[in-house]
Amino acid sequence: MSIETISSNHSFGGTQTVHKHASSATGTDMTFSVFVPEHAPGTKLPVVWYLSGLTCTHANVTEKGEYRRACAELGLIFVAPDTSPRGEGVPDDDAAAYDFGLGAGFYVDATEAPFNQHYKMRSYIENELPELIAANFPADMTRQGIMGHSMGGHGALTISLRNPGRFCSTSAFAPIVAPSQVPWGQKALGGYLGPDPSVWVDYDACALIERGARLPDLLVDQGAADNFLIEQLRTHLLAQTCEAAGQPATIRIQPGYDHSYYFIASFMEDHLRWHAERLAEPKG
């Protein structure tokens, strides 16, 4: 499992790198970025995963996420994977839609042809990439947090809910909270997993919580001026589900903010501090 370093930049006293590797999960090359703060030799640092939204690669948050300053201060490694397999032979939606196919892997293991050959983002994010991070970076894998934006917020919530105990902290910016109930999710889950909604449950945060999955707590920020709030994100469904299930959750509606990185960057430090508090001590 060798990784290639595409770029390396000194930033906020640490190192921002971008890497490429041949993924066995997706059968393609995959790209991801990692920020490692300055640290004493031999020490290991907690890891925060950031899963990106539709149309994004690792580059969007790496360039616009404004996380390095806080990660440097808090001593957090920040990992940003891509959002889908890419390259020759990777099928895309016929209509080249932004919400399915390339840039829209939805963090699922596809079962429907032709997507089931490469669209294995669940296995990639849950299994393969963590092994690479553990092997190649000064990462304390007993202290992991996960966060994401929009489709990546969906990814962060569902991956954490499906892997109890793995993540000390889980947060999201403007997540898709109930993909089974909204157009983006119905299209993606139907396309990757087939039309039977009963198999979508593993990839639906609200459905997972209703079925009994629990986290110690979770943090969500949602812009009130987000164009996708009413049709696609429907944050209130998560609030209602958590309330009904007794799942602790801090869900904040932020007046004036939209769906962009101008919103994400505004609350990135808040989220990272929230993660850092929960990642402060090794899990016993």
Next chain:
Amino acid sequence: MSIETISSNHSFGGTQTVHKHASSATGTDMTFSVFVPEHAPGTKLPVVWYLSGLTCTHANVTEKGEYRRACAELGLIFVAPDTSPRGEGVPDDDAAAYDFGLGAGFYVDATEAPFNQHYKMRSYIENELPELIAANFPADMTRQGIMGHSMGGHGALTISLRNPGRFCSTSAFAPIVAPSQVPWGQKALGGYLGPDPSVWVDYDACALIERGARLPDLLVDQGAADNFLIEQLRTHLLAQTCEAAGQPATIRIQPGYDHSYYFIASFMEDHLRWHAERLAEPKG
């Protein structure tokens, strides 16, 4: 002098906008971005100008500069202009070089044909855009600071040196300090102003200081791992010139940092605090 708003995003409690207007200085449409922090109605805020480097538009620093958090805290308006005229009829270098023509206006008023028709970035930045900012934003024009990166660092230093008293604070990231003595500058000043170096003096920070121009002080950060340091930037020439001339200057060489926005963002807050200290009280 009407301006069009292309985009507006709520961020860090303030408003990040991008605007377009028909420029009389350049005879083209020009684009710029402005961040206005949250502020009490009727109050006016100091303004920091940020001039960008080669190949950039307003968008680079707007997306990657990480200035909004500090500007919001410090109450600074941040203005980021484009680096050249653009559009049909604007001549570019025949070779489509990155260091001359589009994206490389060098903040001069060109006198050489065919560039003298549109390449009037000095007039645009010194005269036209400040009037637009004063007329359209809650800007206290008695409290202005100026900063820039690379070619824009050259712009910030020379514009401030040529306009004594206008700027309370002047700083630069990796500036071209002596364009008359380096390939980028010789090509640009020769192309825009003609081959006689005696007319380049107005656009050369070291030459201006040698001729007696002075600022209260100035701040420069330069990455030690910057690929352009030795051939194009030559920071030591500014240090020597300031030393010889008695021009107060804080010039810092930052180990490990390159020429990228990963470097700029790392020291942006430092610079903005430095500006804010000097912009705290209205100039009497």
